[in-house]
Amino acid sequence: MNVVNSYVGQPIERIEDLRLLRGRGQFVDDLHLDGMLHAAVLRSSIPHGRIIRLDTTAARVLPGVAAVITAAEIGDPVPTIPLRLVPMSDLVPYEQPVIANGKVRYVGEPIAVVVAESAAIAEDALELIAVEIETLPPCVDTRSAAANQSLLFEETGTNLALTYTTVLGDADAAFAAATTDEYYIRRERFDTQRHTATTMETRGLIGAWDSERQHLTVYGAAKVPFASRGMLAKQIGLPESAVDLIEGDVGGGFGMRGEFYPEDFLIPFAARHLDRPVKWIEDRREHLLTCNHAREFDCDLELLCRRDGTILAVRGRINGNIGAYIRSNATIAPRNIAQFFSGPYRIPNIHIESTMLVTNKTPTGTYRGPGRFEGDFFRECLFDVVADDLGIDPVAFRRRNLITRDEMPAKLATITPVRQQEELDCGDYLQTLDRCLAEFHWVDKAKLKGRLIEGRYHGVGIGCFIEGGGVGPRENARMVLESDGSIAVYVGSAIVGQGLETVCVQIAADALEVPMERIRIFHGSTTYLHAGFGSFGSRSTVMGGSAIIDAAENLKKAIRTAAALRLNCAVDDVLLEAGMAKSPDGNVVGWTDLASENLRADGTFFCDRRTYGYGAHAAHVAVDPGTGHVEVVDYVAVGDVGRIINPMALRGQIVGAIVQGLGSTFLEHLVYDEDGQLLTGSLADYLLPTAIDYPNIRVFDQEEYPSPNNPLGAKGAGEGGIIPVGGVIANAIASAIGVQPKSLPLSPSRVWELMNP
Amino acid sequence: MNVAFDINGQPVEVQVEPRTTLADCIRHDLRLTGTHVGCAHGTCGACTVIVDGDAVRSCLILAVQMQHAKIVTVEGISNDDALTPLQAAFRKHFALQCGFCTPGILITAHALLTEEPNASEDRIRDVLSGSICRCTGYIPIVQAVLEARAAYQVQARSAAA
Numbered sequence: 001m002n003v004v005n006s007y008v009g010q011p012i013e014r015i016e017d018l019r020l021l022r023g024r025g026q027f028v029d030d031l032h033l034d035g036m037l038h039a040a041v042l043r044s045s046i047p048h049g050r051i052i053r054l055d056t057t058a059a060r061v062l063p064g065v066a067a068v069i070t071a072a073e074i075g076d077p078v079p080t081i082p083l084r085l086v087p088m089s090d091l092v093p094y095e096q097p098v099i100a101n102g103k104v105r106y107v108g109e110p111i112a113v114v115v116a117e118s119a120a121i122a123e124d125a126l127e128l129i130a131v132e133i134e135t136l137p138p139c140v141d142t143r144s145a146a147a148n149q150s151l152l153f154e155e156t157g158t159n160l161a162l163t164y165t166t167v168l169g170d171a172d173a174a175f176a177a178a179t180t181d182e183y184y185i186r187r188e189r190f191d192t193q194r195h196t197a198t199t200m201e202t203r204g205l206i207g208a209w210d211s212e213r214q215h216l217t218v219y220g221a222a223k224v225p226f227a228s229r230g231m232l233a234k235q236i237g238l239p240e241s242a243v244d245l246i247e248g249d250v251g252g253g254f255g256m257r258g259e260f261y262p263e264d265f266l267i268p269f270a271a272r273h274l275d276r277p278v279k280w281i282e283d284r285r286e287h288l289l290t291c292n293h294a295r296e297f298d299c300d301l302e303l304l305c306r307r308d309g310t311i312l313a314v315r316g317r318i319n320g321n322i323g324a325y326i327r328s329n330a331t332i333a334p335r336n337i338a339q340f341f342s343g344p345y346r347i348p349n350i351h352i353e354s355t356m357l358v359t360n361k362t363p364t365g366t367y368r369g370p371g372r373f374e375g376d377f378f379r380e381c382l383f384d385v386v387a388d389d390l391g392i393d394p395v396a397f398r399r400r401n402l403i404t405r406d407e408m409p410a411k412l413a414t415i416t417p418v419r420q421q422e423e424l425d426c427g428d429y430l431q432t433l434d435r436c437l438a439e440f441h442w443v444d445k446a447k448l449k450g451r452l453i454e455g456r457y458h459g460v461g462i463g464c465f466i467e468g469g470g471v472g473p474r475e476n477a478r479m480v481l482e483s484d485g486s487i488a489v490y491v492g493s494a495i496v497g498q499g500l501e502t503v504c505v506q507i508a509a510d511a512l513e514v515p516m517e518r519i520r521i522f523h524g525s526t527t528y529l530h531a532g533f534g535s536f537g538s539r540s541t542v543m544g545g546s547a548i549i550d551a552a553e554n555l556k557k558a559i560r561t562a563a564a565l566r567l568n569c570a571v572d573d574v575l576l577e578a579g580m581a582k583s584p585d586g587n588v589v590g591w592t593d594l595a596s597e598n599l600r601a602d603g604t605f606f607c608d609r610r611t612y613g614y615g616a617h618a619a620h621v622a623v624d625p626g627t628g629h630v631e632v633v634d635y636v637a638v639g640d641v642g643r644i645i646n647p648m649a650l651r652g653q654i655v656g657a658i659v660q661g662l663g664s665t666f667l668e669h670l671v672y673d674e675d676g677q678l679l680t681g682s683l684a685d686y687l688l689p690t691a692i693d694y695p696n697i698r699v700f701d702q703e704e705y706p707s708p709n710n711p712l713g714a715k716g717a718g719e720g721g722i723i724p725v726g727g728v729i730a731n732a733i734a735s736a737i738g739v740q741p742k743s744l745p746l747s748p749s750r751v752w753e754l755m756n757p
Numbered sequence: 758m759n760v761a762f763d764i765n766g767q768p769v770e771v772q773v774e775p776r777t778t779l780a781d782c783i784r785h786d787l788r789l790t791g792t793h794v795g796c797a798h799g800t801c802g803a804c805t806v807i808v809d810g811d812a813v814r815s816c817l818i819l820a821v822q823m824q825h826a827k828i829v830t831v832e833g834i835s836n837d838d839a840l841t842p843l844q845a846a847f848r849k850h851f852a853l854q855c856g857f858c859t860p861g862i863l864i865t866a867h868a869l870l871t872e873e874p875n876a877s878e879d880r881i882r883d884v885l886s887g888s889i890c891r892c893t894g895y896i897p898i899v900q901a902v903l904e905a906r907a908a909y910q911v912q913a914r915s916a917a918a
Contacts, residue, residue: 013848020856021844023791023831027857030790120776200795200803200891201857251793251857252891284796497855497892652851652893659894683800683889691885691895 007506007516008712011648014502015521016249016495025249028204028220033277036206037066039270040122041263041280042112043289044104046133047140047360047676048150051102051111053132059114062128064121066274069113071101074269079235081260084227084328086418093153094161094358096325098235098265104133105152105324106362107677108289110262115270115278138360138676142298142319145357152324152358161326161356166338168413169349171304174313178304183312186386190742191298192374192726194321195668196291197367198688201251202282203291205263207271214242218268221245221524223258223494224534229526231260231328232268243268247524253496254660255366255536256292259328285681292329292365293670296321297337297374301352303382309392309400313349314341318378322356323363329536330356330364336371336468339415339422343379344429344466344614345401350413360676366536368657369719372467373664373726377744380463380727385740394731395437398464402429424466424612427640427705433464436616436638439700445620445634449735456622456631459736463617465724467639469716470611470709471537474604476529477547479508479555481599485579485592486518487555492532493544494524498718499649500540506645507545507712511552514579538613538716541645543605546710551603558599563589611707611715615639617658617724621732628752630733632662638700642707642715650717654699657721663689664722665729669745762823764789765833773820780804782820783830791831791860795889802888805861806830812868831860834867842908843867843901852901854892862888866902874909876902 019025056068071078080095100111112129116122137150144150145159152159178185205220216238221228225245233240250257263280271278282290301316320334338354341347367373387397403410405428412422437443440462448458478490489508495501501521509516522528533543560574563581566589567574575582579591620634637658644650667687671679680686699721706713726744734740739754761770764787771786780797783789783806795803797816804815807829834841840848843866853859862885869876869884876884881902882895890898 017848022835655894
């Protein structure tokens, strides 16, 4: 990037903070529209069954109720929620209808929507709806689903929605050839538990219908407003130009928020149906019951290596419990878990089948590091089991198998269907491992392995990871020179609370060589650009930032062209400096004076190659044999993320992600009983990390290997922190207690059971 | 029912249903939307406000219980000119990301440091453990509150003098 670099790379304090710290953010529930009604949703209390009677008469006549909407009001066919990124015809039969239509398949599935003068009246009216459901046997785990004895979708004849196949080399041939003592084979099963992002702001929407303009406006969008607009417009039968999604402040995303949910249709539909604005704010129980769940995978994997620890092949099967329907991004985790199983390691032969099995639980989607957190847990645990068996030091085992700098770019396994081939872009994985060992003081701490000190067993664990980011294909930006000389920057990226406004301002101010104060960012809403791609897959800085750079170049051209006429010189001779345009003979015109000429420029960035950040994490734990409680005594994270735009914002992403990962490892669990009822429907039951849990985290970021794939040299960095945590902690616990954990979460009772089999 | 109380130094009188929580009253009747509701069952702390000097969860009390109370919300500990030392410390340490839990945490920290300007790190962590933040991992929040102690210590000394 050929610019004066004054903001990029600096720990610039966040612009967002000035409103958020004063309580002046504008989250969706903060909006009040005139004449607004309120919605509440009746949800199935039965995990699997047929609706045989639905009587809404009593609810409709309750004073204050404006409407009750069921499948009957929506009409035939009831729209379904499509896959957002790549359509797959095999999965269409498993798509979720926006309201239960004949059958219910999970507890929490919407059956009816009541719209009333207040949220309280709407909730009162829910009690008056009579529903009779003929129950069917529920499938709650992958084993019962795979048996196909109770089918969620009778018409497909199977609960196996899809199987992905991931291949590199020829794993079966490698196993077949391994017939002598020189080789070692180990087969293991591991599993990770269902949990989810749990944003602090629950979901919420306001739909508003303008009957005169025949225009629908929806407030509360996040993550992918343009894609969601496309889905809604099609479902509701309006042209995209008649639908706008507006993004305000968003209370956390983490992959879960902003995907298309049933309510994203139901609330706008209700607003149009009644010709009045309708607000719906999810409560916490609904949130835990209905937002995309994640992470419920089990595996049966086999590793082949030489006795010196050189890995030759991995093969096996990974099962994904994806819940009752294929929602908008249900395929991401089952893909990633197999495609990126090898992580930063050289595994020359791979054959993994990963399945998507439907069950009578809440549908699943992405949660930060989808499939990667789970896959890293499987891989790093398997590595330590193998290394321990072969008497090889876990660090030496990893060192032997890490891809070296000279092997870059390195191909990953190919996944089908929707064939995808990825390659690791650049980096020195051994260097981050070495730095992690040094910062952690591994040599000293490794001496504590298995020792009982003051009543607790101590152990250490280490793991390496890659983070795929900068997911394409494209992002757009527009810059407009305003009459006061400021520059309005419209970005297709969405803000989900990650500090992107500040990052965009830093990039735009540097690219235009103007002070930050002159940049204003407008984001996310579909009113700003013809298309935008949003915020997922650690892409916003990489893709959105690169689009801003392109727009800035184009705006500078437009300014030069306009200035050349005023300054009477050639366009190429105009020099732009600090918000002024100068001719070679010293004449000057301010950008403010040029603003009347309506100067604007679009920018776009296209890239179909992902960026790969990478690094290593190490943990020191102390385990109380009396209670099974594990203290994280020290946790060190080293990561190389390419060009760092804002080191403080980056650090925030990484520390926050590590603590989420520790929650995933120790606490968070969406527990279902065998009948398909969720037992953890409040934040008193579903435990999240608090301020007393994990105070000892040290983060070291570096930018030694800028990505060659974009003009910033940046790599995605929002997810890396969470990816290795489960594996690293499990291995540290194994080193403390001498038993390898194979399941998450590692709650005190689970750890105690490992020690007292 | 009618209820009269003082909020951020302003006397108000509102007509509410008996079942209206203080959180809903503050947000929707008084339109002070800085106070957020994250769980509505007292576990997350986002709705914390100060009632007669104590930090309380406004989702767990009813508006009608507030007769004659003195209430302070995040708007009441903010001003237009500049961030307060507590807010500035949060900004400096990147102690917020999405900002949804932040008002409740600011109010909790403000109530704590007003009472205990010398609170130790352990004490701060212990008190903050009643608030859930999903973005930051808490480490920068604790750093910010530790730094903000100085301003409250000065205030306490001048009040004593």
